[in-house]
Amino acid sequence: MIFLKGYQWPFDVRKANDSSIVDLLCAEETKKGNRVYLDFRRNPRGLENGFEALSEEAYDYLNNSNALFGTPIERLSKMNEGAIELYASHGIDLYSERLxxxxxxxxxxxxxxxxxxxxxxIEGLYAAGEAAGTFGVYRPGGSALNSTQVGSIRASEHIASRGTVIPESTDYKLPEIKYGESNVMSLMKELQHEMSCAADFDRNLGKMRELYKKVSYLADDFFNVAVISDNYEMNSLFKLYDTVLTQRSVLSAMICSGEVIGSHGSAFVDRKPAKDSEKRTTRTVTRGGVSELCNVSPLPNGELWFEKLLARSRTSKKGI
Ligand SMILES: Cc1cc2nc3c(=O)[nH]c(=O)nc-3n(C[C@H](O)[C@H](O)[C@H](O)COP(=O)(O)OP(=O)(O)OC[C@H]3O[C@@H](n4cnc5c(N)ncnc54)[C@H](O)[C@@H]3O)c2cc1C
Incomplete structure (x- = not known):
């Protein structure tokens, strides 16, 4: 904070809890329509006369990395040349321009x-990674990729063991499509912008409720409101429909957990600190656009014996 002396904080930084203040500031500016850059060529204010002004954690980090010298780009070059090369391969030269x-x-x-x-x-439909609700509220760092890969392997093993499931009928009534002056792209942009403003990691309950109302109305009346100019836009139309339905579900879940639990995990709700050390025994369950809290299943302790789990995994691989 020493480097931001005189800066008018747009919020009470003490309430930021363990959310990163830099993340909050960056989000604040982009929500206003401003653009934010990192400049690796110059040291920030406060480091003109040495590194003593750094927090103990930052100082130790650089010290342990033998990088207590020079400018940010010189330090990055010492610690992680690969990062500089990665940006260079995308046409961004951190030595001469801002990021x-x-x-x-x-x-x-x-x-x-x-x-x-x-x-x-839905039988035969699988979800892994960010799309699946398997990360947990306080996912330990590094476990997202594991969960994503394990989930994908489990799903493929299951599919291989049981063969293809082809539903007898899709039971889907095709909607009547409206043609005219297209509004699909403008609606998509508007919804994406409003979602980023109300429901990113820095969430606002009041704005999320307003957006939920708007998105619910749109979901119910979608094919009367959305207009395409010709059939080439059909993909975009259904992508927008998918976005609207997903937003309605996601907003309903965010509002439900925001109202009952408040800030938690990676969600900072109404800039209020999380209630510490509260053991979570519930999960948010959403069907369509309606969410409720349900109790989580208890851990099957008796099952967590390595040899038993290994035997079970071998049996399931044989498709039994
Ligand atoms: C900066 C950062 C650092 C991270 N660090 C770690 C870490 O150190 N350890 C860890 O475990 N996890 C980390 N994570 C989280 C982890 O990377 C993700 O949880 C994981 O990659 C999710 O995998 P996924 O397949 O679900 O999604 P993604 O990897 O996001 O894949 C989704 C794919 O779908 C494509 N897509 C999107 N929309 C459409 C569409 N309409 N049509 C077709 N394709 C589409 C996208 O282009 C993308 O390729 C990090 C994430 C970020 C952003």
């Missing part, structure tokens, strides 16, 4: 309900 940044949404910590084979409630 535009934004906070991205990662680890949803929620998603489609799946069983032990990562199969959803």
């Amino acid at each position: 535009e940044i934004a906070v991205c949404a990662q680890h949803c910590n929620g998603g489609v309900t799946v069983d032990g084979a990562w199969q959803t409630e």
Whole structure:
């Protein structure tokens, strides 16, 4: 914070809890329509006369990395040349230009309900990774990729063991499509922008409720509101429909857990700190656009014996 002396904080930084203040500041600016850059060529204010102004953690980090010298680009070059090369391969030269940044949404910590084979409630439809609700609220660092890979392998093993399931009928009534002056792209942009403003990691309950109302109305009346100019836009139309339905479900889940639990995991709700050390025994379950809290299943302790699990895994591989 020493480097931001005189800066007018747009929020009470003490309430930021363990959310990163830099993330919050960056999100704040991009929500206003501003662009945020990292400049690796110059040291930030406060480091003109040495590194003593750094926090103990930052100082130790650089010291342990033998990088307590020079400019940011010189330090990055010492610690991780690969990062510089990666950006260079995308046409960004960190030695001569600034790097535009934004906070991205990662680890949803929620998603489609799946069983032990990562199969959803729709037979034959599987979800793994960010799309599946398997990460847990406080996913330990590094476990997202594991969960994604394990889920994908489990799903493929399950599919291989049981063969293809072809539903007898799709039972889907084709909607009547409206043609005219297309509004599909403008609606998509508007919804994406509003979702980023209300429901990114820095969530606002009031704005999420407003957006939920708008998206629910749109979902119910979608094929009357959305217009395409010709059939070439059919893909975009259904992508927008998918976006609207997903937003409605996701917003309903975010509002439900925001109202009952508040800030948790990677969600910072109304800038209020998380209630510490509260053991979570519930999960948010969403059907369509309606969410509720349900109790989690107890851990099957008796089952967690390595040899038993190994035997079970071998049996399931044989497709039994
Ligand atoms: C900066 C960052 C650092 C991370 N660090 C770690 C870490 O150290 N350890 C860890 O375990 N996890 C980490 N994660 C999380 C982890 O990377 C993700 O949880 C994981 O990659 C999710 O995999 P996925 O297949 O579900 O999604 P993704 O890898 O996001 O794959 C989704 C794919 O779908 C494509 N796609 C999207 N929309 C469409 C569409 N309409 N049509 C067709 N394709 C589409 C996308 O282009 C993308 O290729 C990190 C994530 C980020 C962003």
